[in-house]
Amino acid sequence: MQAVDGVDLELFPGEIHALVGENGAGKSTLAAIAYGAVRPDEGTVTAAGVVGLVHQHFKLIERLRVWENVLLNREPRRGLTIDAAAARERVRALGEAYGLRVDPDAIVETLPVGIKQRVELLRELDREPAVLLLDEPTASLAPGEIASFFATVADLAARGTAILVVTHKLAEVVAYSARVTVMRAGAVVARHRTSDTSAEEIAREMVGGEVPALAARAERPVETLLEARGFCAVSGSSALIDAAFTVGAGEIVGVAGVEGNGQSALADALAGVVPFTGTLNLAGTPLRADEGPAGRLQRGVRVIPQDRRHEALVLDWNVRDNAVLGRQRVIPFARYDEAARELIARFDVRPPNPDAIAGMLSGGNQQKIVVGRALAGAPALVVAYQPTRGIDIGAAILVQSRLIEARNAGAGVLLISFELDEIFACADRILVLAQGRIAGTFTRATIDRGRIGSLMAGHP
């Protein structure tokens, strides 16, 4: 398969260049080619110096110190040993010079995400790159951290580094880049000076047409559906501590927060995958800690898990059998095909073929199956954990619209997302989750971006 086809891209010293496109448009492949990790079948890459790359998922050795990570394989030596004092000083000076202060002796695993990113950046900066590639650099940063991160990047650019930011967040493109290149289906479809364009125009170019509108939210009375008190749960390394909140029937409650702040524990405990302590009442009747996913499904609790490939789908199976998973005992076996065709029609699954193998579908179409079956048959409570992660804009709008429609029809929806924009677009109320605790609650009327951002970053 061809991921990138006949693309020209020029980066200039002193400039932040944004590369945008939907999932699968070829941006990451292009960045990998520029870095030298992927060899192009045709064409050339030339750079006036070293090329550095900061990965979306940090490539740090968690058990090692900051300086050990930054200078890995480039350690200053004294005879046969590493000159730790010189190394420490070099990292300290480097941080000083770029305004990226980090304790060189800190163990990486003890650092918060924002600081880890600094370490990642310092490691590339020590190589004095002429070109720096940043792949989705703000994916795990709180809003405040994003602003300060881009301030650092702008400072780097001002010193003459050419910078490429690969991203899908258009607000950041507009706010921080000088030029933008838009990719779709492996080809460049537009280039702009950022000052000459807008987020709306870029979105249209990414999609290749008008961006569909989100479903309207109907005015409707809200009655308490789910009530949580002293709700604690642990799932892997994720922990939820002493949460108290409600979700109403006919209401979308957004859970804002940076990844790794208790979201998985929240979703898994509601799914019945992990036990919980405290009280959870659904429509006045307690959810039992030990009833498991089968019990939750019977109570009308449907969870859209974060990892659709492992937690939701059987990738080797066809769309028909995947479309009924979770309802396999509710729907008569003879009606599986009918149920699948209904879902395919309502969610515009492509190809519209119940016999297509789920693993062969695009991420967006896979997600439509997962969301479609969760919303089928009037669920009481829908827990949507990152329901639009890694899917294209058209599919994301469709998923969000169906969630809003479920709310309009009287379902309670708990929308757990790392994308603040998604929460602002869909939620009636917002809970902010930080370090496993609910740090604040907002209604649509009282939304305060700055305040939410600082709560997400863990500032009280």
Add this chain to the structure above:
Amino acid sequence: MTMRALLGGRTTRDLLVVVVLVFGVGSLAMLLAHVSPLDGFGALFDGAFGTREEVAETLVQTTNLLFPALGIAIAFRAGLFNIGAEGQLVLGGFAAGWLGAQIPLPAVLAVPMVLIAGTLAGGAWGAIPGFLRARFGANEVIATLMLNVIAVLLATYLVNGPLALPGSGASETPTLPHAAQLGDLVANSRLTWAFPIALVLAFALRWVLQRTVFGYELRAAGDAPEAAKRAGIDLGRTALVAMTLSGAMAGLGGATIVAGELHRFNTGLSPGYGFIAIAVALVGNLDPLWIVVAAFAFGVLQSGGIAMQAEAGVPRDVVSLVTGLVIIALAGRRVVATRRTT
């Protein structure tokens, strides 16, 4: 990757591997034994198909492999490596032989009783690792492997110790009354009603796996356990049920050997059917209908192997060698594929 994708895979490459192994390695072994492969394979096919009785014996071997292979397939489809079919088959055979000789009944009751006894004993032996897996998360590979040894030793102890025949040195139960014996299908052969029973079982199993909610849930548990769990499927219960059914089929196979071929339980009733059946199940892609085809192919090797030794002087071990290589080639792919994905 699911176990089915790793172990099965409906690729022509797999068939090619099997054919190359059987004929290539088989020929090589024959050349080492100073026999022309043409003569060797000629004797093998002649032994398997030469006469009416030999064809019947080929089908007997097919049947003996088919029961445990179907059982293995059900466990594998549920994501469980049941390699304990041999022990389950031996205990099934023992229960059938012992109970059949104890209780005199008319034929309408005696044959079903013997077969049900074997099914229950095999099922119970399969349930043990299923329970250990469901309750404690114990690895079923190790449990079933060890229970094989225990089953054979237990049966050996029983027929030589507490249940030993007075005045007989043989490790066996008394001869079954005629009423408890399965009827012959072909005169002067050991081919009995067990063969059609196995075929019906294959079709039934295929139907259950593909056309019932039970089969759907069992396959989900095997193909995507995390997704299955979140869909309300109890993985522990599925493991217990799948292992029980798996053992029951192998046990039924043991009972048909006793009731149809030997007419008594003998500790040597299986030349490793439960192990060869693993290769049969894998070559059959864990699909009951293809397993029938695979069981027939291995049945040819089994029955022809004896003739090959007698007529062409090729050691029968060549058949074991080829069978072993097929298992290694197909199961080894799992290791390779796992490495690639991690």
